[in-house]
Amino acid sequence: MDGNGAVTTGPIATYAGPISMGLPGVTAAPGDHVCAFYRGPVQRDEVLLPFLREGLLAGDKVICVMDDPDTERVRGPLAAEVDVELSSRTGQLNLLCSDRAYFPGGYFAADAMIDFWERGVDDAVRREGYGFVRAVGEMTWALRDLPGVEHLVSYESLLNRFIPRYPLVSLCLYDLERFTDGQVLMGLLRTHPKVLLSGQLLENPWFTEPDEYLADLG
Amino acid sequence: MSAPELDIPNQLGRGLLSTMRSLLVLGQLMTESTDEQQIVDLATTAVPSLARCRVVGVERAGATTRSPAVAAALGAVGATGGWLDLPGATWGWAYPLGSLTGPLGHLVVAAETEPTGEEQFLLRALAQQTGAALANQRLHAQEQATALELSLVNDRLRGTVGALERSMEIHARLTTVAVSGEGHDGIARAVHELTGLPVAIEDRYGNLRAWAGAHRPDPYPKDPPARREQLLRRALRSVRPIRDGGRVVALAHPQGDILGVILLVDPAGTAGEQELMALEHGATILSMELARVRSLAESELRVRRDLVDELLNGTDEESALTRAVALGYDLQRPHRVLVVEGRGRSRDTDQLFQAVRHAARDEPAGSLLVARGTQVVLLADVEADWERLRAGVLRELGGGEQSGNGSREVRARIGVGEVCERVAEFPRSYRQARLALRLLAVAEWEDRAVRFDDLGIYRLLVGIDDPGEVERFVQRWIGALLDYDRQRGANLVRTLSHYLDRGGSYEATARALIVHRNTLKYRLQRIRQITGLDLSDPETCFNLQLATRAWHTLSVLRS
Numbered sequence A: 001m002d003g004n005g006a007v008t009t010g011p012i013a014t015y016a017g018p019i020s021m022g023l024p025g026v027t028a029a030p031g032d033h034v035c036a037f038y039r040g041p042v043q044r045d046e047v048l049l050p051f052l053r054e055g056l057l058a059g060d061k062v063i064c065v066m067d068d069p070d071t072e073r074v075r076g077p078l079a080a081e082v083d084v085e086l087s088s089r090t091g092q093l094n095l096l097c098s099d100r101a102y103f104p105g106g107y108f109a110a111d112a113m114i115d116f117w118e119r120g121v122d123d124a125v126r127r128e129g130y131g132f133v134r135a136v137g138e139m140t141w142a143l144r145d146l147p148g149v150e151h152l153v154s155y156e157s158l159l160n161r162f163i164p165r166y167p168l169v170s171l172c173l174y175d176l177e178r179f180t181d182g183q184v185l186m187g188l189l190r191t192h193p194k195v196l197l198s199g200q201l202l203e204n205p206w207f208t209e210p211d212e213y214l215a216d217l218g
Numbered sequence B: 001m002s003a004p005e006l007d008i009p010n011q012l013g014r015g016l017l018s019t020m021r022s023l024l025v026l027g028q029l030m031t032e033s034t035d036e037q038q039i040v041d042l043a044t045t046a047v048p049s050l051a052r053c054r055v056v057g058v059e060r061a062g063a064t065t066r067s068p069a070v071a072a073a074l075g076a077v078g079a080t081g082g083w084l085d086l087p088g089a090t091w092g093w094a095y096p097l098g099s100l101t102g103p104l105g106h107l108v109v110a111a112e113t114e115p116t117g118e119e120q121f122l123l124r125a126l127a128q129q130t131g132a133a134l135a136n137q138r139l140h141a142q143e144q145a146t147a148l149e150l151s152l153v154n155d156r157l158r159g160t161v162g163a164l165e166r167s168m169e170i171h172a173r174l175t176t177v178a179v180s181g182e183g184h185d186g187i188a189r190a191v192h193e194l195t196g197l198p199v200a201i202e203d204r205y206g207n208l209r210a211w212a213g214a215h216r217p218d219p220y221p222k223d224p225p226a227r228r229e230q231l232l233r234r235a236l237r238s239v240r241p242i243r244d245g246g247r248v249v250a251l252a253h254p255q256g257d258i259l260g261v262i263l264l265v266d267p268a269g270t271a272g273e274q275e276l277m278a279l280e281h282g283a284t285i286l287s288m289e290l291a292r293v294r295s296l297a298e299s300e301l302r303v304r305r306d307l308v309d310e311l312l313n314g315t316d317e318e319s320a321l322t323r324a325v326a327l328g329y330d331l332q333r334p335h336r337v338l339v340v341e342g343r344g345r346s347r348d349t350d351q352l353f354q355a356v357r358h359a360a361r362d363e364p365a366g367s368l369l370v371a372r373g374t375q376v377v378l379l380a381d382v383e384a385d386w387e388r389l390r391a392g393v394l395r396e397l398g399g400g401e402q403s404g405n406g407s408r409e410v411r412a413r414i415g416v417g418e419v420c421e422r423v424a425e426f427p428r429s430y431r432q433a434r435l436a437l438r439l440l441a442v443a444e445w446e447d448r449a450v451r452f453d454d455l456g457i458y459r460l461l462v463g464i465d466d467p468g469e470v471e472r473f474v475q476r477w478i479g480a481l482l483d484y485d486r487q488r489g490a491n492l493v494r495t496l497s498h499y500l501d502r503g504g505s506y507e508a509t510a511r512a513l514i515v516h517r518n519t520l521k522y523r524l525q526r527i528r529q530i531t532g533l534d535l536s537d538p539e540t541c542f543n544l545q546l547a548t549r550a551w552h553t554l555s556v557l558r559s
Helices: A040-058 A072-078 A084-090 A098-102 A110-127 A139-143 A149-165 A182-191 A210-217 B008-013 B016-032 B036-050 B068-077 B117-180 B183-195 B225-237 B273-313 B317-326 B349-362 B386-396 B423-442 B457-463 B467-488 B492-501 B506-513 B517-531 B538-558
Strands: A033-038 A061-066 A093-097 A133-138 A168-175 A194-197 A200-203 B054-060 B091-096 B105-111 B199-203 B208-212 B242-244 B247-252 B260-265 B336-343 B368-372 B375-380 B411-416 B449-451
Touching (some): A033 A040, A033 A182, A033 B016, A040 A133, A061 A098, A061 A110, A093 A098, A098 A110, A110 A149, A133 A139, A149 A168, A168 A182, A182 A210, A182 B016, A194 B016, B016 B036, B016 B117, B036 B105, B068 B105, B105 B117, B117 B183, B183 B208, B183 B260, B183 B273, B247 B273, B260 B273, B273 B368, B273 B423, B336 B386, B336 B423, B349 B368, B411 B423, B457 B538, B467 B538, B492 B506, B492 B517, B506 B517
Parallel strands (some): A033 A168, A033 A194, A061 A093, A061 A133, A133 A168
Antiparallel strands (some): A194 A200, B054 B105, B091 B105, B199 B208, B199 B260, B336 B411
């Protein structure tokens, strides 16, 4: 499979209504690809933890790829309201470290990554029977000095061909204290249809459809 | 990563509302940004999406301008911006980066054709947003810097308070030691507990006085005197404790007089400021302790000296006994007064005093003594072997058992007074000891310890109330010889005295006088001629010998 194709072989039981992001008054729609900008780990948790908690409580499949190898920093606070152990055991919560998800071969390949997501989401919906999937990626891995990370923005653009085909909301976490290159930030603005900024989910007027964006890149 | 070239008319075709939303989202992202360059990059990258023009630069006030031409053009339009005459561009414009405190710089753009009014409006709005975001970021950075500074000040304050508390703890602990009278051991223990390092206290010469902590060396190592002096001088010059190999050394030197040394054993060099502080406090407390001990010793010494002086000069018995009791000394035992003369190898005036003190302690012969001029007076409270005492003094002075054996310069002789049973008798015993000592010199006896009791006829002569009778007796028998000696500078009385004291032996007399036998015979002939006396008559010899001794006695009494 590549970023343009799909593995769809049968109908998907979709959930069409709005889903809660866990923040007051903030809801997303299935197929939303959201770019969340924040400053530092405290603000990250203010966005991340409510999103995960809502998903687990709602019975959604949650796939979360964190760059911070200390997954306890996510599990710990969640455990107050959710049975994290049970969720992990049943597979409802799939909490991964970016090393395993993004760099299995020691380099980043956008196609392989989209394949990873598509398999995960497709399995959740078709095999495991989840009605909705929440995907989260902490994106600071892209700042590492590893081959392929320069294709970050192209990868984000390609995701827009895959995400709308599933009952899925994808949340990409970008720390403004780490992503300091303004040109990269503009690229991210152009590849996410929704932007979560200061507790508000905005339709992103800068968004450019992947065909157009990737064509411009050449 | 470069910004993609977009179809701007199509973008704008989405309508003004969509473009305004774009600006709002961008403005919000700029407000969330964490540094100035991030904001400037966002603005620069966004410009081609808003208008058909290129960015010349985002020129911030105070920052280096990229091009002199741009700088000159900006200087011409001033803070509010406006049209710019830029080389290679038909149209150029500087939009002020607005903030509450005035423009922070300019967004400078250029184009081949002048953008539409709507595009120019969007560029102005973008510049305004960029300025607001920059101002916001600077305020935030300033707040962070202030918070950081406050945090650093708090850290320093905590450090200072911590050090102060530690200092107070050290001070309190050592002050407790000082007032509790635990002495050297207590001080060493306290400094050891405060530093965790082994602690030694040494006297000035490097002898161990106290140790606290593990691994006490046995025997305790001692530096050679020259190295020791070098270390002390170095420590004296330094305000803080000094490192000497694996030790950190501080001096106890009240009024600059080094009384002792306290040191940390620290071969790994782990002692920090807190440990040095504890060591310094320890040195201060040790100084106080040593000064106190020395002051006590000095005042006791002074009281003892005063007591001896008064006893020798004659004093009120009641007062002398009271003071002796205060000193823990039993004055009501029988005593003898001893007067010691001598000289050691060095010219140190204190040497004889110390020699007598040590010899009297070792004998033992007594502990009350004073220096009087070149003599030392000892109040002996036991009947010691005085000749052995004299040998001890000689030894202490640096001589051998015999004064005449290769160490002639070391001498010692002792006059011993009679026993005094009461305080009032000390002056008499003292006078007797001095007389005995002077007789040794006048009669040209060898150095020895001589008891007044053993002086025989001399003792009788001294006791005669009327010296005039003795004088007349001397004149009757040797007056003519004394006149002859005085007039001619001769030695006839001395010759006669030695001859009679040696029982009329020519041999022994010539040797004692260091003269030739013929010289001695000639002198004896002169004596017979001048006195008209027969030296072979025992009666005559007795009276002549008595007369010479009486003459010695008179000499001693007169001197």
